[in-house]
Each structure stands twice: as C-alpha cells, then as structure tokens.
Amino acid sequence: MRVLIVGSGGREHVLAWKLLQSPQVQKVYCAPGNAGIAQIAECVPISVDNIEALVAFGLEHDIQLTVVGPEAPLTAGMVDAFTAAGLEAFGPSKEAAQLEGSKIFAKQIMEKYNIPTAESRTFTSADKALAYLAEKGAPIVVKADGLAAGKGVVVATTVEEAEDAVKRIMVDKEFGDAGARVIIEEFLQGEEVSVLAFTDGNTVVPMVSSQDHKAAYDGDTGPNTGGMGAYSPAPILTDQLLAEVEETVLRPTVDGLRQEGITFKGILYAGLMITAQGPKVLEFNVRFGDPECQVVLPRLKSDLSAIMLSVIHRCLHEETIEWYDNHTACVVMASGGYPGKYTKGKEIKGLDDAATLDDVYVYHAGTAEKGKKIVTAGGRVLGVTAWGDTLPAALEKAYAAVDKITFDGAHYRKDIGQKALRRK
Structure with a gap:
C-alpha cells in the first residue's frame, strides 16, 4: 500500500512512523513533511492548503490511503475532495469537521444532545461581549470561534485579562476571521x-x-x-x-x-x-x-x-484494537519565546546521541534541513518521547534524551507527568 500523509508536524512524524510498521504499507509520502519525517518517508513539497495539487499527486502516484493530519485542511474539505476523486482518505468531511472548525457549532451540538459542557454565551459584538464580562466577572474563559492554531483560548483570571482577550480577538483581529465571533464560557475547576x-x-x-x-x-x-x-x-x-x-x-x-x-x-x-x-x-x-x-x-x-x-x-x-500495557511520556522542546515570537534556523545538535538510547524516539515537529544540518523551523521543535514499564521509567528516559539535545534558546517544561505521579 502507498500512503500519503498531509502535514508537517510532530503528529505527522508519529503517523508516518506508525504506519510504516504495518506489513501492508510499502511506501509513505508526506506533504510537506519535515527534516525528521524525511529520514523515514519521502517528503513532497506541496503545502497542506493546496488541495488540488494533493489530489493530483494522489491520482498520479496511485495512493491507496491518504491521512490528513492538521485541522485546517480537514475544515477546508480535503477529505471530500479526495473522496470525489475516487481516493481513500482518512478524516472527517468538511461538514463533520465543523466540530473543531467552529466552537459555536460544537456548543450547539452539545446543548441539543445534552452533552456535558460549560455554560456559555456567543457574541458577534465586542461591546456586548465586554458588557457581559463586566456583569459576570472572573475567572472566565474567552474563545475565538474559529481555528487559531491552539492559541485562540484565553483562561482569564481577571476581568481586565478577559477584556484584553476580547479586544485582541474581535477588534485587533489577531486570529483574522476566526475571531469574528467569540464564546465567553464559565471557568471550570478540575x-x-x-x-x-x-x-x-x-x-x-x-x-x-x-x-x-x-x-x-x-x-x-x-x-x-x-x-x-x-x-x-x-x-x-x-x-x-x-x-x-x-x-x-x-x-x-x-x-x-x-x-x-x-x-x-x-x-x-x-x-x-x-x-x-x-x-x-x-x-x-x-x-x-x-x-x-x-x-x-x-x-x-x-x-x-x-x-x-x-x-x-x-x-x-x-476490528479488534489492542494496546500495549506500558507507559509513555513526551517532552516538547520548543523555541525560546514560544508561543510568542521566536527565531528560526537554530542548529539542533545531539539528535544522533539521543537516538542511541533504548525505548526513545525523537519526533520532529518544527525542523528543516539546511545543508547537512538540521535546524529549528517552528515554535514546537521536537517531541522527545520514551516508553517504559512505569511512568517514572518513561519520564527518566525522555528527560535523559532531552539532556543530549541542544539548540540556541531551547525551552521545555521540567514537570511533565508530575500530576500523575502525585496522584499515585
């Protein structure tokens, strides 16, 4: 089977790695991919939003399965386009992808079918949203309706913070059309x-x-x-x-x-x-x-x-779906400044050393090749992942691998998994 994966992040690297373990899969392409994916699959320089070119590639290369990784092409109708061309594509239709593409649509479905969620109000006017915030107080949650790359949700601890979020989303248009409507939602504790x-x-x-x-x-x-x-x-x-x-x-x-x-x-x-x-x-x-x-x-x-x-x-x-009875842990190494402004092009060293460790795999999220070097090319750069019989064992291996990898300004959290350890 010939497989095409659409996307360029850590998720797509994992998908390529896992699909290549299937005896049915002979070849994996990834569009556009990244420096890590290029080590195990053939990367194709087609952007995720070029649906027409991706369908043409699928037809030309006799692709038997296309897996769409990110949300944007799903909400744009990529699966529908592949299906219409007679190609097998994994992922929801454009209509079904509204569940992520519009938080308001998702709320309407939850309310109609009694699915437990936070109480909320929807606004198309910044002034009305600000008036509602003054009435409700904080803590409170402000969400842009559309896709904002995981950054369109603000959990505000003060009214001022919530007001700033509404202004950034609705007035300054920080997320473009995704912020034409906002949801203001009760803060859930837990x-x-x-x-x-x-x-x-x-x-x-x-x-x-x-x-x-x-x-x-x-x-x-x-x-x-x-x-x-x-x-x-x-x-x-x-x-x-x-x-x-x-x-x-x-x-x-x-x-x-x-x-x-x-x-x-x-x-x-x-x-x-x-x-x-x-x-x-x-x-x-x-x-x-x-x-x-x-x-x-x-x-x-x-x-x-x-x-x-x-x-x-x-x-x-x-299908009978089976799982390994082990523990896994992933530590993301990010560019300095992420999720705000950051610079790209920093050389990543130590990847080969990390690869020698047992039960560890370094998934690339935001990387690129520059000559013979691998450099940073995104906010989240690497997902350093390990597995073990226990969570402490998996975490120890993951952080041991992180210690071997360096790039200028690298930032990562040092407390991954601690909530679970405290609970145990």
Missing part, C-alpha cells in the same frame, strides 16, 4: 484530560487515555500553547470514568451528528475537564492531538492502516 476515539459514524472505539500540558511553563503557568508534553495512561481517567465519557460524551456526539445528517468518520478528540460534577467537554478536535499522538500511538499494538481503512469503509465493528 483536571484536564484528553480522550481520543476512532469512529466510523456508528461504532466508537476509545483509545488509551492521555494527558497533555497546555501551559508554557512549569506549574501550569504562562500562556496556553499547542502542548508542551504529554503522558499515557492518565491515572485520573479510571476505567469507570472512561466508560462514563464514552456514554455521556463520545457516543452522544457521534449519534447526534448522525441525526443531523452528518456521518463523522475519523478521530474524535474530546478535551475534557474532570470536575466535581463529572467530565465536561472543553473542546472537540477532529484529528489526533499533538503531542497526545506521540504518547498514544506508540502504545497501539494493532495495525493502524487496517483500522483507518475500516473507518473509511464503515466496518470498524469488525
């Missing part, structure tokens, strides 16, 4: 956890649990990022709680969409807050999370390509 599931629109199969670290700095301080690290399993998500999430969140969402005439096929990702009243949805994503992908897929024992094809053909109920 612990955050991610649950990902495979679904073909009927059958829903949750994956092993994971927990990521959104805040930029140790102790969950600083601005939100796309994710600074993750681990799996997450001890907070007991078997009983996972069953509750499946019953109250995952199945009602897929069934509700189907009742709306929308068949959701692909990855359903629920970002949850475990509150005193039970799990509540913070957000939905319609693809693998990053860095959750880095800790979940290494634990997958079954053939990923077979699972993806069963989702496309709507026969997921015929």
Whole structure:
C-alpha cells in the first residue's frame, strides 16, 4: 500500500512512523513533511492548503490511503475532495469537521444532545461581549470561534485579562476571521484530560487515555500553547470514568451528528475537564492531538492502516484494537519565546546521541534541513518521547534524551507527568 500523509508536524512524524510498521504499507509520502519525517518517508513539497495539487499527486502516484493530519485542511474539505476523486482518505468531511472548525457549532451540538459542557454565551459584538464580562466577572474563559492554531483560548483570571482577550480577538483581529465571533464560557475547576476515539459514524472505539500540558511553563503557568508534553495512561481517567465519557460524551456526539445528517468518520478528540460534577467537554478536535499522538500511538499494538481503512469503509465493528500495557511520556522542546515570537534556523545538535538510547524516539515537529544540518523551523521543535514499564521509567528516559539535545534558546517544561505521579 502507498500512503500519503498531509502535514508537517510532530503528529505527522508519529503517523508516518506508525504506519510504516504495518506489513501492508510499502511506501509513505508526506506533504510537506519535515527534516525528521524525511529520514523515514519521502517528503513532497506541496503545502497542506493546496488541495488540488494533493489530489493530483494522489491520482498520479496511485495512493491507496491518504491521512490528513492538521485541522485546517480537514475544515477546508480535503477529505471530500479526495473522496470525489475516487481516493481513500482518512478524516472527517468538511461538514463533520465543523466540530473543531467552529466552537459555536460544537456548543450547539452539545446543548441539543445534552452533552456535558460549560455554560456559555456567543457574541458577534465586542461591546456586548465586554458588557457581559463586566456583569459576570472572573475567572472566565474567552474563545475565538474559529481555528487559531491552539492559541485562540484565553483562561482569564481577571476581568481586565478577559477584556484584553476580547479586544485582541474581535477588534485587533489577531486570529483574522476566526475571531469574528467569540464564546465567553464559565471557568471550570478540575483536571484536564484528553480522550481520543476512532469512529466510523456508528461504532466508537476509545483509545488509551492521555494527558497533555497546555501551559508554557512549569506549574501550569504562562500562556496556553499547542502542548508542551504529554503522558499515557492518565491515572485520573479510571476505567469507570472512561466508560462514563464514552456514554455521556463520545457516543452522544457521534449519534447526534448522525441525526443531523452528518456521518463523522475519523478521530474524535474530546478535551475534557474532570470536575466535581463529572467530565465536561472543553473542546472537540477532529484529528489526533499533538503531542497526545506521540504518547498514544506508540502504545497501539494493532495495525493502524487496517483500522483507518475500516473507518473509511464503515466496518470498524469488525476490528479488534489492542494496546500495549506500558507507559509513555513526551517532552516538547520548543523555541525560546514560544508561543510568542521566536527565531528560526537554530542548529539542533545531539539528535544522533539521543537516538542511541533504548525505548526513545525523537519526533520532529518544527525542523528543516539546511545543508547537512538540521535546524529549528517552528515554535514546537521536537517531541522527545520514551516508553517504559512505569511512568517514572518513561519520564527518566525522555528527560535523559532531552539532556543530549541542544539548540540556541531551547525551552521545555521540567514537570511533565508530575500530576500523575502525585496522584499515585
């Protein structure tokens, strides 16, 4: 089987690495890929938003499976375009991808089908939003409606902070059209956890649990990022709680969409807050999370390509999905200044040394080749991932690998997994 992966981040590196473990997969292309992916797959210089060129590539190279990694091409209708051309593509349709593409659409589905989530109000006017903030007070959450690369959510501890968020999103248009509407949401107290599931629109199969670290700095301080690290399993998500999430969140969402005439096929990702009243949805994503992908897929024992094809053909109920009973941990090494301004082109040293360590794999997120050197090319640069029989063992290996890698201004959190260790 010839596979095309669309994307250029850590998630796409994991997908390439995992799909190449399938006996069915002979060749993997990645568009556009990165310096790490180029070591295991053939990178193709086509951007993720050039749907027409990607479909043409799929037809020309007889691609039997296309996997769309990021959210933007999914919400732009890439899977629909591939399907219309007679090509197999894994991921939701444009209509189904609204679940991530519009937080307001997601809220409407949750409210209609009684899926637990925070109370909220939607605004198209900055003045009305500011008046509502003055009335409600803080802490409170402000969200841009559309896609903002994981940076469109502000958890404000003061009214001034919330007002600043509304102004940046709606008045200054920091995220462009994504900020034409905002949701102002009650602040939920609890612990955050991610649950990902495979679904073909009927059958829903949750994956092993994971927990990521959104805040930029140790102790969950600083601005939100796309994710600074993750681990799996997450001890907070007991078997009983996972069953509750499946019953109250995952199945009602897929069934509700189907009742709306929308068949959701692909990855359903629920970002949850475990509150005193039970799990509540913070957000939905319609693809693998990053860095959750880095800790979940290494634990997958079954053939990923077979699972993806069963989702496309709507026969997921015929698959038995098995997982390794181990622990995984990922530490993200980011550019100095991320998630704000940062510089690119810094040489990365020590990758070969890290690769010699047992049970460690360094997934590239924002890297590029410059001559014979590998250099930084993004905010999140590497996802240093390890596995072991216990979480402490996995963390020790991951940080040992991090210690071998250097680049100018490198920043990473030193407390990945500590919440889980304290809980145990």
